Amino acid sequence: MLGLNKKDSTLLLIVAVLALLAPFILNPFPEGSSLAQFNAGYPDLMQRFVIFGIFAIGFNILFGLTGYLSFGHAAFLGVGSYAAIWMMKLLTLNVIPAIVMSIIVAGLFALVVGFVSLRRSGIYFSILTLAFAQMSYALAYSVLTPITGGETGLQLKATDRPLLSNLAEGEIGRASLFGVDMRTSFELAVGDWLWTFNMGYYIAAVVMLIAFYVSMRIFRSPFGMMLRAVKSNQQRMNYTGLNSKPYTLAAFVISGMYAGLAGGLMVAMDTQVGPERMFWTASGEVVLMTILGGAGTLIGPVLGAGLIKYMENIISKINSGILHEWFAFLPDGLEDALVFMVYPFIGKGWHLTLGIVFMLVVIFLPGGLVEGGQRIARLFRKKKADTPSDKDPEHHPKPTPHVAE
Amino acid sequence: MTKSNLTRRGMLKTGAVAGAGLAMPTIFTGASWAGSHTGFTNAPQGSTVTLGFNVPQSGPYADEGADELRAYELAVEHLNGGGDGGMIPTFSSKTLDGTGILGKKVEYVTGDTQTKSDAARASARSMIEKDGAIMITGGSSSGVAVAVQALCQEAGVIFMAGLTHSNDTTGKDRKANGFRHFFNSYMSGAALAPILADAYGTDRKAYHLTADYNWGYTTEQAVRESTEAMGWETVNTVLTPLTQTDFSSYIAPVLQSGADVLVLNHYGGNMVNSLTNAVQFGLREATANGKQFEIVVPLYSRLMARGAGENVKGIFGSTNWHWSLQDEGSQAFTRSFGTKYGFPPSQAAHTCYVQTLLYADAVNRAGSFNPCAVVEALEDFEFDGLGNGKTLYRGADHQCFKDVLVVKGKENPDGPYDLLEIVEVTPVEQVTYAPDHPNFGGAEASLGSCNPGA
Numbered sequence: 023m024l025g026l027n028k029k030d031s032t033l034l035l036i037v038a039v040l041a042l043l044a045p046f047i048l049n050p051f052p053e054g055s056s057l058a059q060f061n062a063g064y065p066d067l068m069q070r071f072v073i074f075g076i077f078a079i080g081f082n083i084l085f086g087l088t089g090y091l092s093f094g095h096a097a098f099l100g101v102g103s104y105a106a107i108w109m110m111k112l113l114t115l116n117v118i119p120a121i122v123m124s125i126i127v128a129g130l131f132a133l134v135v136g137f138v139s140l141r142r143s144g145i146y147f148s149i150l151t152l153a154f155a156q157m158s159y160a161l162a163y164s165v166l167t168p169i170t171g172g173e174t175g176l177q178l179k180a181t182d183r184p185l186l187s188n189l190a191e192g193e194i195g196r197a198s199l200f201g202v203d204m205r206t207s208f209e210l211a212v213g214d215w216l217w218t219f220n221m222g223y224y225i226a227a228v229v230m231l232i233a234f235y236v237s238m239r240i241f242r243s244p245f246g247m248m249l250r251a252v253k254s255n256q257q258r259m260n261y262t263g264l265n266s267k268p269y270t271l272a273a274f275v276i277s278g279m280y281a282g283l284a285g286g287l288m289v290a291m292d293t294q295v296g297p298e299r300m301f302w303t304a305s306g307e308v309v310l311m312t313i314l315g316g317a318g319t320l321i322g323p324v325l326g327a328g329l330i331k332y333m334e335n336i337i338s339k340i341n342s343g344i345l346h347e348w349f350a351f352l353p354d355g356l357e358d359a360l361v362f363m364v365y366p367f368i369g370k371g372w373h374l375t376l377g378i379v380f381m382l383v384v385i386f387l388p389g390g391l392v393e394g395g396q397r398i399a400r401l402f403r404k405k406k407a408d409t410p411s412d413k414d415p416e417h418h419p420k421p422t423p424h425v426a427e
Numbered sequence: 428m429t430k431s432n433l434t435r436r437g438m439l440k441t442g443a444v445a446g447a448g449l450a451m452p453t454i455f456t457g458a459s460w461a462g463s464h465t466g467f468t469n470a471p472q473g474s475t476v477t478l479g480f481n482v483p484q485s486g487p488y489a490d491e492g493a494d495e496l497r498a499y500e501l502a503v504e505h506l507n508g509g510g511d512g513g514m515i516p517t518f519s520s521k522t523l524d525g526t527g528i529l530g531k532k533v534e535y536v537t538g539d540t541q542t543k544s545d546a547a548r549a550s551a552r553s554m555i556e557k558d559g560a561i562m563i564t565g566g567s568s569s570g571v572a573v574a575v576q577a578l579c580q581e582a583g584v585i586f587m588a589g590l591t592h593s594n595d596t597t598g599k600d601r602k603a604n605g606f607r608h609f610f611n612s613y614m615s616g617a618a619l620a621p622i623l624a625d626a627y628g629t630d631r632k633a634y635h636l637t638a639d640y641n642w643g644y645t646t647e648q649a650v651r652e653s654t655e656a657m658g659w660e661t662v663n664t665v666l667t668p669l670t671q672t673d674f675s676s677y678i679a680p681v682l683q684s685g686a687d688v689l690v691l692n693h694y695g696g697n698m699v700n701s702l703t704n705a706v707q708f709g710l711r712e713a714t715a716n717g718k719q720f721e722i723v724v725p726l727y728s729r730l731m732a733r734g735a736g737e738n739v740k741g742i743f744g745s746t747n748w749h750w751s752l753q754d755e756g757s758q759a760f761t762r763s764f765g766t767k768y769g770f771p772p773s774q775a776a777h778t779c780y781v782q783t784l785l786y787a788d789a790v791n792r793a794g795s796f797n798p799c800a801v802v803e804a805l806e807d808f809e810f811d812g813l814g815n816g817k818t819l820y821r822g823a824d825h826q827c828f829k830d831v832l833v834v835k836g837k838e839n840p841d842g843p844y845d846l847l848e849i850v851e852v853t854p855v856e857q858v859t860y861a862p863d864h865p866n867f868g869g870a871e872a873s874l875g876s877c878n879p880g881a
Contacts, residue, residue, distance in 0.1 A: 061557070064552075064553060064556040064557040065552075065556055066549060066552035066553055066556055067549075067553060067557075070549065160668065160670075163639075163640055163669065164639035164640050164666070164668070164669070165639075167640075167641070167644075172640055172641045173568075173569065173570040173640040173641045173642065174544075174569060174570045174573040174574070174593070174595055174600060174641050175544055175570065175573070175574060177573075177574070177577040177600075179600075180873060180875045181871060181873075192873065192875055192876065194580070194581070194875060196581070218556075288545075292548060292552070292578075293581075294544065294548065294574055294577060294578070296543065296544030296545055296570060296574060298543035298544060298545060298546075298570075299545055301543075334546070334549075335549060335550070335553055338484070338538065338539045338550070339536060339537065339538050339539075339550070339553065341536075341537045343535075369484060369537070369539070370484035370485050370489065370539055372539075373485060
């Protein structure tokens with residue numbers, strides 16, 4: 023299907039179904055129950071899941087395939103966002119030109135940054151990209167205040183009169199797709215459950231599916247193979263007479279364009295930009311997402327993005343009052359003790375929880391969440407067949423003895 | 428089917444109860460945040476109403492955020508009739524009676540802004556979309572305040588700003604659904620200038636170090652304009668990066684510049700570091716132009732004073748409120764905050780507590796949670812007894828006008844919370860400005876119209 027092999031088509035189909043049914047999947051608990059705290063099926067978070075999914079997919083094209091660790095990817099996200107909001111302020115409130123512009127601008131910026139940074143590899147490359155990103159952040163925060171709005175950022179204002187829109191006097195523009203407001207929602211209530219289907223989310227989800235498909239084609243193409251070759255041994259590649267720079271630069275620009283796309287979508291969903299979007303922690307976050315999910319895998323970065331955004335938005339909102347409610351059925355002393363023990367991990371402690379999860383994943387599942395899934399799948403398969411069919415049972419290669427032994 | 432315990436979402440479910448498993452879609456077009464047919468976003472159903480407390484729990488202003496959250500919890504307790512009532516008895520409007528807001532018990536949700544506008548908006552949106560919050564309040568920086576205020580305007584809920592001092596919040600970025608009780612840069616400048624003239628004379632040369640972002644710019648402008656109006660001369664203004672931690676290289680040229688006053692337009696950690704550096708360089712003991720060299724810090728907070736320690740002694744600045752104020756309201760608030768948490772509240776805690784009470788009272792007076800009714804009730808509302816004396820919520824820009832405190836670092840503090848002493852209370856007339864003042868967006872700035880969401 024669509025030039026994909028059977029396995030990839032299945033994966034794409036699964037992702038499409040998951041994205042389509044996300045409002046159901048993310049809202050498994052009935053309203054008003056004490057577990058409703060863990061529901062994530064509201065428009066803002068669903069949009070963030072797919073947008074950061076796109077960001078991580080793009081990052082993975084660079085990091086997962088070529089092994090070049092960029093520590094400044096948030097800069098492209100931010101540049102894309104600024105481009106998108108200016109398109110909305112000046113040209114039209116339709117999101118398509120804004121998103122196209124954000125991809126173009128981020129791509130051009132990535133070309134410049136990549137051209138300079140890719141002269142080095144390894145840690146020097148990471149530091150160079152980090153420097154560029156921090157420079158962009160500092161510029162946006164202060165020096166370029168007339169263009170970026172500085173600390174307070176940019177929003178659509180009542181004084182904005184986009185060229186191709188007919189706003190009433192004093193009306194604040196809203197992002198739309200050919201007149202359909204991004205915030206339009208449809209709510210479905212069955213019994214105690216309530217599901218929200220949001221226009222903006224579905225647009226972002228469709229874009230995410232396209233982005234996912236494109237990344238799949240890149241992974242399976244000769245170009246993708248070349249990038250993998252860069253990762254496994256760039257020196258050998260150079261010795262064979264191949265110039266790897268155009269390949270890495272292309273990968274860098276493509277992944278910058280993905281970041282720009284994510285930035286443009288963020289503006290389309292929520293029309294505001296602030297410079298913190300380019301801060302180094304934002305760049306670090308996408309690295310975490312990719313590693314957490316599984317670098318170099320197709321679906322991994324999306325899973326990682328989902329997990330981190332879930333933590334950030336759901337765990338951080340649990341406060342001590344809610345904890346007391348949960349443990350209210352226990353005797354007083356025990357309740358307080360439990361709350362005392364759990365409290366450091368919720369609310370402002372969500373970073374701590376995330377850190378622990380990250381450590382556990384890196385230590386026990388070096389391949390990320392995807393490896394976890396594979397292990398579980400293997401467990402089930404073993405139960406069925408009970409014989410290791412994929413490995414030669416007679417052949418037991420011993421690890422090479424250590425020199426000191 | 429009993430209607431006794433309906434929630435906002437509960438309302439939506441009523442149509443579907445009859446047929447088990449039978450879906451009965453409820454369709455809303457247009458702005459989706461309208462969650463109910465009552466005419467505005469998140470209209471409270473049932474016996475409770477949910478407020479959203481969006482404060483920095485991590486990041487550089489986490490301490491202030493923690494103090495704000497304490498104040499909010501105290502305010503909710505008082506609104507629901509718990510504790511000693513705090514400022515409710517001293518508040519000039521008497522609609523609050525400990526039965527919540529409009530008879531509905533007050534509940535709250537909390538979120539972490541991380542002092543980032545993206546995170547703050549995500550957190551506020553989840554409060555609005557998921558938890559059904561009718562009002563969002565909090566924040567400890569102007570960037571966040573402006574971002575969340577714009578969001579609340581779009582979503583059709585009320586935003587009661589927490590600590591935000593930049594002119595822009597009620598200046599060029601003012602919004603009909605947003606309100607600020609805290610004072611601003613302009614007021615700091617206007618309040619400080621006469622006191623500085625009294626203390627240091629009108630023939631002074633000032634050197635400004637300014638944090639390189641919006642708040643720094645507006646504060647520098649305010650202090651420069653009001654001191655120049657009294658005859659001071661501004662020798663030089665230098666922008667310092669926000670991430671700077673060592674200001675030695677910025678302070679070294681000050682003494683050679685011919686200036687005799689150093690104005691530090693810094694906040695938080697920036698101010699702690701720059702002031703410490705300045706004192707270490709001996710500026711306090713230096714003389715220039717035959718006069719004693721002086722340092723001024725336009726915006727003080729207790730947390731900053733604590734960070735800078737000994738160095739704040741005798742240094743002038745302004746503050747929105749201080750717990751040592753002797754009026755009835757301040758005393759009542761300090762008492763109930765102190766009883767609950769064991770130490771006096773900060774100015775951030777005070778403004779957040781007052782904002783919550785003001786909102787609750789406005790809803791009671793309006794008789795409705797509808798944001799437009801609340802806006803109408805708050806606009807040009809005059810009140811007293813909330814710690815700052817007679818105060819006006821001006822309708823033209825939704826900024827509170829009240830007396831401003833000029834403080835200085837105490838020479839002999841008793842204990843870790845007694846660091847500032849009040850020098851003078853600048854009367855409100857002196858800090859009032861026209862709504863279309865050029866520093867506040869000029870004639871172009873407008874509130875727009877209130878947005879109820881639906």
